[in-house]
Amino acid sequence: MADPIRVLIVDDELIVRESLAGWLGKAGYAVDAAPGGRIAVEMIGAKQYDLIFLDVRMSDLDGMEVLKRVKLHYPETLVVMMTAYGTVQNAVDAMKAGADDYLIKPFEPEYLPLLVEKLLKQKRLLDENIALRDQADVRAHFHGLIGASECMRRLFAFIDQVAEVDSPVLLQGETGTGKELVAKAIHAKSKRRFGPFVPINCGAFAETLLESELFGHEVGSFTGATRAQKGRLEMAKGGTLFLDEVGEIPPKMQVDLLRVLQEKRFQRVGGSRDVFVDFRLICATHRDLTREVSKGNFRQDFYFRLKVIEIEVPALRDRRQDIPLLARHFLDRFRRETNKRVTGITEDAMMLLQSYDWPGNVRELENTLERAVVLSNGAVLNKADFGFLFRTPQQDVPLSLEEMEKVHIERVLKLCRWNISKAAKVLEVNRATLHNKIRKFGLRSPE
Numbered sequence: 001m002a003d004p005i006r007v008l009i010v011d012d013e014l015i016v017r018e019s020l021a022g023w024l025g026k027a028g029y030a031v032d033a034a035p036g037g038r039i040a041v042e043m044i045g046a047k048q049y050d051l052i053f054l055d056v057r058m059s060d061l062d063g064m065e066v067l068k069r070v071k072l073h074y075p076e077t078l079v080v081m082m083t084a085y086g087t088v089q090n091a092v093d094a095m096k097a098g099a100d101d102y103l104i105k106p107f108e109p110e111y112l113p114l115l116v117e118k119l120l121k122q123k124r125l126l127d128e129n130i131a132l133r134d135q136a137d138v139r140a141h142f143h144g145l146i147g148a149s150e151c152m153r154r155l156f157a158f159i160d161q162v163a164e165v166d167s168p169v170l171l172q173g174e175t176g177t178g179k180e181l182v183a184k185a186i187h188a189k190s191k192r193r194f195g196p197f198v199p200i201n202c203g204a205f206a207e208t209l210l211e212s213e214l215f216g217h218e219v220g221s222f223t224g225a226t227r228a229q230k231g232r233l234e235m236a237k238g239g240t241l242f243l244d245e246v247g248e249i250p251p252k253m254q255v256d257l258l259r260v261l262q263e264k265r266f267q268r269v270g271g272s273r274d275v276f277v278d279f280r281l282i283c284a285t286h287r288d289l290t291r292e293v294s295k296g297n298f299r300q301d302f303y304f305r306l307k308v309i310e311i312e313v314p315a316l317r318d319r320r321q322d323i324p325l326l327a328r329h330f331l332d333r334f335r336r337e338t339n340k341r342v343t344g345i346t347e348d349a350m351m352l353l354q355s356y357d358w359p360g361n362v363r364e365l366e367n368t369l370e371r372a373v374v375l376s377n378g379a380v381l382n383k384a385d386f387g388f389l390f391r392t393p394q395q396d397v398p399l400s401l402e403e404m405e406k407v408h409i410e411r412v413l414k415l416c417r418w419n420i421s422k423a424a425k426v427l428e429v430n431r432a433t434l435h436n437k438i439r440k441f442g443l444r445s446p447e
């Protein structure tokens with residue numbers, strides 16, 4: 001049997017409470033009553049009500065105040081305001097503040113069940129719409145990638161095609177656009193899906209370390225190499241090797257890797273035995289590699305080998321219609337993770353999110369939703385919860401330590417013309433740390 005509809009009646013007049021409870025109880029609803037606003041707020045916090053009849057005027061806590069709290073914390077609860085004849089303006093104000101309907105006292109009792117049925121029907125329709133929207137969202141999910149825009153649909157179709165072959169893939173796109181997710185989706189749809197997916201961020205290692213991470217090493221090949229170690233090339237056997245930030249691979253290692261791709265074998269650092277490779281290669285970069293080739297920073301032969309299949313992963317600002325879908329997805333995730341009762345985003349807050357340029361793309365949107373959910377006090381995220389996105393350091397707003405760090409790192413990167421090694425030196429951190437910060441803050445080079 002379905003749960004009965006839970007109704008709360010809030011009025012300081014006993015006669016109103018008793019008569020309403022009588023009529024609604026007879027109609028089969030589970031009815032509670034509260035003699036004042038304060039008790040009502042406590043009861044609403046302790047139990048979930050489907051519908052509240054709320055008197056506008058009460059001595060302890062005004063009905064309008066209770067209404068505001070209900071709509072802020074439990075927007076799914078229906079509220080009918082009750083007001084005396086001659087104070088219709090109260091009812092108008094209440095509707096503006098989010099009440100679902102109103103009753104003018106004294107009212108005809110037979111009208112009540114009709115009113116309740118009408119409101120519940122409206123709510124059911126709304127719930128169905130939300131369920132349909134969620135189903136549509138499911139269709140917009142593709143191996144962890146979310147998107148319903150034309151360019152994302154084309155991308156999903158292309159991934160399907162690309163997954164069927166074993167050629168190298170080069171993913172280009174700004175930081176945080178989802179290149180790693182695309183690589184994982186290709187792997188998950190390919191015949192290699194039962195093998196490992198082995199990612200490595202080539203920008204996060206100093207040159208010698210990167211070499212041993214990729215190729216592995218034999219005992220004694222360098223100081224501290226007390227054990228032989230497999231590299232990622234070997235670990236990816238039967239699966240997919242994902243070279244993230246491939247543009248950061250130093251030229252000498254580009255030659256070594258090109259040889260591996262041609263000869264399908266290599267030797268570990270300090271070793272003499274041939275190791276045979278069997279992986280599919282997927283690379284990603286946020287750099288314009290054609291330009292890097294013309295500047296002499298990236299080898300053309302290696303570039304041609306990598307870009308047999310090229311995929312451009314679009315920036316978020318070029319597919320703004322995906323922002324609501326993504327924002328709701330992240331909201332649901334962080335609500336579950338933080339156990340907060342945040343159920344939605346107001347329409348104008350969503351418009352704000354759609355108008356922002358997202359230099360850090362989906363990662364920045366994800367971090368933004370996490371921050372908003374963690375810091376929010378209400379049930380719905382509104383414009384004010386996202387105001388920090390539009391704050392510039394020139395404004396005289398006190399910045400948090402983390403915001404200061406972002407501003408400072410951005411300034412140093414600009415001064416060093418985005419030369420990571422130089423900027424890392426100035427900041428006195430290693431390149432890996434700097435790369436992590438760049439990613440965390442969604443910073444991006446202007447070129």
Ligand SMILES: Nc1ncnc2c1ncn2[C@@H]1O[C@H](COP(=O)(O)OP(=O)(O)OP(=O)(O)O)[C@@H](O)[C@H]1O
Pocket residue numbers: 144145146147173174175176177178179180181182244284285286326362363366439
């Ligand atoms: N279309 C998407 N749907 C859902 N989540 C996404 C999508 N795109 C990116 N993300 C999320 O955004 C974050 C960044 O994604 P990812 O690491 O794949 O980006 P990237 O382009 O590889 O970034 P970088 O160039 O900085 O390495 C991840 O947490 C990922 O789950």
